[in-house]
Amino acid sequence: MEIFAIVEFKPMSRSSRWQQFWRITQPYWVSTERSEAIRLLVLLILLSMGSSGCLILETLQRGELLSALAARNSDRFIQAMIGFVVIILFSVPLLSFRGYLQDKLSLYWRRWLTEQFCHLYFDHHAFYHINSQFGIDNPDQRVAEDIRNFTQQALNLSVILCDSVIQLIGFVAVLWLISKLLLAVLLVYVIVVTVLTSAIFGQVLINLNAEQLKREADFRFGLVRIRENAESIAFYQGQGHELSQVQQRFSSVYRNFNRLIRWQFNLMIFQNGYQYLTFVLPFIVLAPRLFAGELEIGVISQSQAAFERIGLALGLVITQFDQLSAFVAGIDRLDQLATSARSHSPLSPLSPLISFPCCTT
Template sequence: MDRLNFKVFQQFWAIAKSYWFGDEKWQARGLLLGVVLFLLAYTGLSVVLNNKRGVLISALSARDEPRFWQTVTIFIAVLVLYAPLLAGYRYLRDRLSLQWRRWLTNRFLENYFSNRAYYHLNTSNTEIDNPDQRIAEDVRSFTQESLTFLLVLVESVLSVIAFSGVLWGISQPLVFFLVLYALVGTIVTTVVFGKPLVRLNFEQLKKEADFRFSLVRIRENAEAIAFYRGEERESQQIQHRFLEVFDNVKRLLLWELNLNVLTNAYEFIPFVLPALVVAPAIFAGEMEVGKVTEAQGAFVRVFFSLNVVVARFQALTTFGAGINRLYTFAEFLEKPQDNQTVDAPDSLTEATIQTVAADRVAVEHLTLETPNHQRTLIENLSVELQAGQGLLVMGPSGCGKSSLLRAIAGLWNTGRGTILRPGPDQILFLPQRPYMVMGTLRDQLLYPNTHIQVDDQRLKQVLQQVNLADLDERFGGFETERDWAEVLSLGEQQRLTFARLLVNQPKYAILDEATSALDLDNEEKLYQHLQAIGTTFLSVGHRPNLANHHQQVLQLSQDKTWQIRQPLIFRQEQLELIELP
């Protein structure tokens, strides 16, 4: 997007129409009607106030005291109505903006989490950066600025209609000159400043988001950076990103300077021209002095109403850049995520893994590829998890162990073959990196089924099973909220996530190096508890002793081949390799 054109309005309407024609359309339209009615009344009173300002000047000039006090009384009465009308207009406008933001944010969040779009966004080769900013900031800006510009446009139309009648009665040439003057100014401003300002504002939104994201990463990875003593490297990177923000703002300020010079000179004429036009009639005694004030007020209102594009051009270009960012994000979210491939040749896009609902977990003739189809990891794999037993997946780094889990979870579908699996409510995945949710200790234990009811005694029993017996007491109970990723060690986090298995007791469990930070004793106890609840599980790991807790071992190789091994034989081979000099 590099210019302010009709495409922007198409993108705007594509985002906006769902709210105004959706399930909350009557509430939205009702609020909008209320805002317009307030605006209509406010504009009418503005015409009356403008007229009475002129009458006040005329009364003073003619030394007509009764007329003066009569006008003051009317003026005060109008102001009594004017003030609450203006306040009510602004309240309804902001309330409608808030309602719209709530609805649109919920819609984006629903699409963001639907079909794991948030995951595909991070793993696909897309130019959509900083989705957090687009949901939090761009949605807010979209709703607020949309209403602002709409109501400014409505107010401008009402002002042109109301005050043009005033001007027409004073001087008809003023009306014709005004329309021509505003039209020329709008065309010149749009043609000269449109393209560069939209481009620079688009870049500014992106660079500000990148700078903020880099600061968030420091907070999230503070300990790792401290261990590496990476302060200098991180500081240089953040300073570099801020320098990009700084340089872009400098270019933006230069264009804004030129725009302000033009608009300031352009907007000076309306304050002088009305006096020049009506002066001869006043000097000839054909018109009251107050008509200068009335004509000037009406002329300024009509001029700035016709001149709305020039007056708000900088804000319009920023708004246009935000519309484009939000539109491309919405477009990505509304695509079927499961069928998306990235930079894949057309001949390969049809090769996808089929997932079939079943009461078991198995893969049949599975050939697994990376999402971009550039590399084949596993060829023609067929294996099934036996009910109540464990399958261990092992092999060298990069052979496709974790990728196999992604395919079973439905995160990857590039390749060929079939995956049979039950519904997601029957499988619990423990990823390699423990995930600590924002919430209470109870939420950590129940996740992802935080809605279920489990009494404290059962939770304490599970904590004892994973060797975290005093965890609730240490932090003040199960309703305590902490930044658990910060206050717990990696080993404690792994044991806590393992406790989720014991609380939820799923039919199937998939563990990706879920005990890599634990000692052998803790690891053995956890697997014993897992076997005791009868869960069928698949594990990925590197430690040979993991074979003791599984009934089968799937050994993957770098050459895409695989074989099923018996745990005892596999364990003996690994020990022999370790003992070799």
């Protein structure tokens, strides 16, 4: 089975980025470790379904609590509180165990992917050709850090997506029963804000995150080189030159990160404004029905919570945009390294010739 194919280095379209993602992701899930990986993934999905179901029930129960308080009905309040406590007792272990499984699966995936990249990097002196010919910056960082970030972010975003789909189905049903008008307002609102966010911030943040990874790695590599050549630098009185080089590299890091901070600030304005309006809109739409006595205060609370959760689910691109842009930048870097290394290796099935015997489960 061929793991990484050769591609040209060029600006990526959305379809090309999906192809990059698939080239890096797919091999693990068809490897010899697939049985354990799929088992953990299925458990992770089931736990996500359970925790999302508990969240939906918790929202409904919270509304019942408020309605009981507003009605000054002690019996109704006690029943609602008992139900609320039961839901919490189920939610806490589900969420905790889900986090544990997610971290374990990320660790297993990172171990396997690191083995593959190490094999590619050392096979047929690819490490020499990469450093001398291709100009791929900081392959050490790509293997040590980018793989870790990729596996963690891939699973985290997948869990968030799974939660969003389940919560979307459940809360749409809740909101549909309460107010179809409110649901329509939400759909229009989310579509408009998502299109604006993608158009304004999309490529800019991806490029800035990729450049930041490169400059941070260059800065760190310069410091490592000084440590490894400390005796020679001291003997030839080269500390002034080395200090100047370090200062230049950090200045490059500083300038790019300053640009990144400004764009992230603009993105946060969009994100925070989106979330606050998501909180307020249900009250504006449903207040007349509450004043007319058509709805209880608890139903308003349920509507607001459902509206907010649907907004978060549909607005996944908006709320997770910063993480998504960093994730895409990391995919580019890993795919470039794999492509360069593969060009010096025979196109044959790839097996983990380099393994880490200490990393057993």
